[in-house]
Amino acid sequence: LLSIMGLVRLSYCKKSLGVDGTACQTMGAIASTPWAIKGAIGVLSDMYPLWGYHKASYIIASAVMGSLAFFGLASLPISTPTGAAALFFLANLEIATADLLCEGRYATKMQEKPATGSMMVSYVWGLFQMGALVAALLVGPLADQTNPKYVFWICVPLAASIILPVAWGYLGDEKVAPEKRGKIDWALAREHPMIMAYCLTMAAAALGNAALDTILFDWHKLQFVYAVGAAIALSVLAFRWLPKQIARCNFYMFLSSVLYVNLSGSQDFWFTADEKCVPGGPAFDYTYYNSYTWIVGAVTGWLGIVLFQATMSNWPFRRLFWVTTLLQVLASAFDLLIIARWNISVGISDKVFYMFGDAVIGPAVGMFAAMPALVLTSKLVPKGLESTVYALLAGFQNFGGVVSSQVGIYAVSVAGIKTTGECDFQNLGWLVFVCHCLLPLLAVPLTFILIPDMLMTDTILEPSLLQDATASSSDLGDETVVEEDERDGTMLLHSHAGAKSGGLGDGEGDVSEDVMRVHSPKQ
DSSP states (O other): OHHHHHHHHHHIIIIIIOOOHHHHHHHHHHHTHHHHOHHHHHHHHHHOOBTTBSSHHHHHHHHHHHHHHHHHHHHSOOOSHHHHHHHHHHHHHHHHHHHHHHHHHHHHHHHHOGGGTTHHHHHHHHHHHHHHHHHHHHHHHHHHHSOGGGHHHHHHHHHHTTHHHHHTTTTOOOOOOGGGTTOOOHHHHHHSHHHHHHHHHHHHHHHHHHHHHHHTTTOHHHHHHHHHHHHHHHHHHHHHHSOHHHHHHHHHHHHHHHHSOOOHHHHHHHHHOOTTTSTTOOOOOHIIIIIIHHHHHHHHHHHHHHHIIIIITTSBHHHHHHHHHHHHHHHHHHHHHHHTTHHHHTTOOHHHHHHTTHHHHHHHHHHHHHHHHHHHHHHTOOTTOHHHHHHHHHHHHHHHHHHHHHHHHHHHHHTTOBOSSSOBOTTHHHHHIIIIIIGGGGHHHHHHHHSOSOBTTSOBOOHHHHHHHHHHHHHTTOEEEEEEOTTTOEEEEEEEEEOOSOSSSOOTTOEEEEEEEEEOOOO
């Protein structure tokens, strides 16, 4: 579903709505807001068991809304980008909710078995790439031959397909005790008030951005000021309200999203513009641009996952972020060379150069960039707050994507780029160079400050969480001592467990000692 929406958006904007690239990108910023309010969704699901369940009921409710939204996109005579954005918002709400609450489940599993590293994430993203491949086979030809809105008829049963498996219990979400049903867990809010407050504040900022975009659709300077102001405020609050290590990683992943400024509206329109708009341009059709390149991208993205799991799953987080940033810049360089028409000057056609350039490198780089972030996020989630903290981290990173889009929209307007009518792409090359090749490199030195110097297979716990672990062992009658290894700054948990039952012996006086090495970065 997510791939179909991403693929059909360009043709839907151009053929069904008849809007320019800036309006299309603004519509996308509104539609993607649910991904930025995942923190509030996590708070709600952790605190209130809807119909007795913390996860399953929310997925089913959002799936009903998403199915109706796709039905509306397919059947209603929508003529404005704001109307389409509202339905895309509901469709994304379903996908973001299901994504978040399922992430909460496998984050728990990854914490139970930290040695598995990125294996679970590799499995999930491998399935995602298979879905992207199927979407690519469908969307391009349909967008070329028919009205793109008909693609949404395919989405209706897909959106509804999650309802029955979740209702039948395949998620593994257990029903809460009768005395807890229909009641808000205020104890959870009192235990973690700052985390909860931050999630709700971030959601309010994201929804405010969407409301501003909807009401003042063409006021791009005001949208830019609001988005940057909200980003600064949320960044400051993160370091005041959140545990230090979570705040640092949260801020880095947010910045890495913002620094790769979104120029999709202008770039997509340039690559698919006709001869009148861009004389001598690529003039890609949707079958090539949305299908052939995405098929290649899905295959290379899957190969990227395999390569990542085979060669990089034991790397330090910092090195992974360095490599992925540099590869991201390299992939963007292919776009820059096509816009500058360098490939034509050396006798390489646009389709060949694009296919063996960004179409191949881009998806693999996207996987390399996403997977360490997902693994790091999974390892920062404290027990009992899986959905909320995972949503906080992922939501702020996604809000970074929204801010990146707003910055890109304003940058395009300042650069004087016009994607329809009397087209003007004169400054597009410079914009791509600054926003995709220079700005992302600023994230590299920040890894030394914000990202822990640890391997992906290490367990990351802050001192407060180590205390929780100690308390847990004490409750079980064990003696747990936390010591710091002076050699590398890791924390050692010595658990002296007295046997209290029979077994091979009588149990009296039997004492076992388990030592667990846990990385806890020095503040």
